[in-house]
Amino acid sequence: MLRLTRGARIALGAVVGIVLVFMYVPLMLVIVNSFNAARIPSWPIEEFSLRWWEAAFANQALWTAVGNSVIVGLGAMVIALLLGTLSAFALQRFEFFGKQTVNLLIVLPIALPGVVTGVAFSNTYNNVLEPIGIQLGYFGMIVAHATFCIVMVFNNVFARLRRMSPSMQEASMDLGASLWQTFRLVTFPQFRTAFVAGALLAFALSFDELVVTIFTAPAGVDTLPLWIFNQMSRPNEATQVNVIATVLILLSFIPVYVSQRLTRAQEDER
Template sequence: MTLSRPAKVLLRVFAGLVMAAIYLPLLLVILNSFNATTSGAFPISDFTTRWWVAAWHNEGVRAALWTSIQVATIATVIALVLGTMIAFALSRYAFFGKNVVNLLVVLPIALPGIVTGVALNNTFKTVLEPLGIGLGLFSVIVGHATFCVVMVFNNVQARLGRMNRGLEEAAMDMGANLPRTFIDVTFPGFRSAFIGGGLLAFALSFDEIVVTTFTAPPGTETLPIWIFNNMSRPNQAPVVNVIAAVLIIVSMIPVYLSQRLTGDDKR
């Protein structure tokens, strides 16, 4: 389909407005993290890095950062294992209820986070807590893993659907056993999707706040929870901007790397 010149100009203007609406507020947050005033006045007349230094020396921020890294890392590892196994099961085998299982796997990413959070909160408090498993770091990791699995599953399943099974059969015909075939032929075929899904899962977990609110016990804070708890404190506003800027940067890097991996694979 060929568009007229006015239509192309209109589409570019519309795309520019959408991008501005999404990214200008984020840019403002990053700029305010260097604003010397605590009021966040704009335009910025004086730049400083003291809020970044203050954020680094803030014990609450450092504890929240460590908690976020722990949760995101472990949830990503769980997602890589479970997501890949489920993707292989649904891509390579036919069984009764296959479509239902596929729906149940991807459903957590479509459900509102508050629904998942409330469901997990009730499960831990009414079912698991009497067994000695209450709310804690474990419950937060489980909550994050429920939607991180979907990121890995979608990436790996899509790649497995495009792989040439004949290469695996040829490797086994030439004497390679199943583990050697997987290491030398199968895994390299979906490796970029595997890593890309893990990067997206880490970014999603690192930014999560809704599910964390319902699965974390009092006193346990991730970086998003720390921001939420300190937004109403005027003296913490500059530091909040710094942490928000960190979250923006940390989120962009995995997404960018995942996109590059996918792009390289397509080429």
């Protein structure tokens, strides 16, 4: 056992306390401020009201932005699922020249700053594709998001494949199943939870992305982060932002709950 003096235990406990206060007091302030009747987040709050909640729910632009975020997130997720799973199989099942490089290629879009990725894509869209008559528009945003989401699916599926024995698939093929049958009936059920976890992470990553969106969103199209950012850039109009932020904080319990369930499901599968 680690033997610590009473003083040391208290000191460590105090650090934990500071971390929790630092992490959660600001989030609570956001929640409380969504009921603040004032225009600026002044403290202490003098008058509580639901007016910003009503305004936010009646705000059509906000709902459109949410819809856009969901569409882009789902689109990026589907592409990332396909490309991430394909590359996970390639890198897990094969030894080949340049394997490390392919691995680096998958990680690179998330390792490099979002501003570099965003600027690179917008440069290609505006200065290469547009002059030759290709207008990606909305789809360009999905393409950019999918690129940095691949790694999420890849990591999850790759880690699971490493723990799976190939003998089940060999048995399936020996018994006469085709590649597709084997994949559908034998391989896929074994990595399904990793696939779902990767999908969830990819969607969440895209849903939360701001910087790449700033540069790749077509004119006049807002995603939710873009809408929030524009509101926050005009400090005196940021009142509804507290409302939507409160909703997002409450929604963040869902993925935590799901990931706990997935971890349990994974332990059961093993």
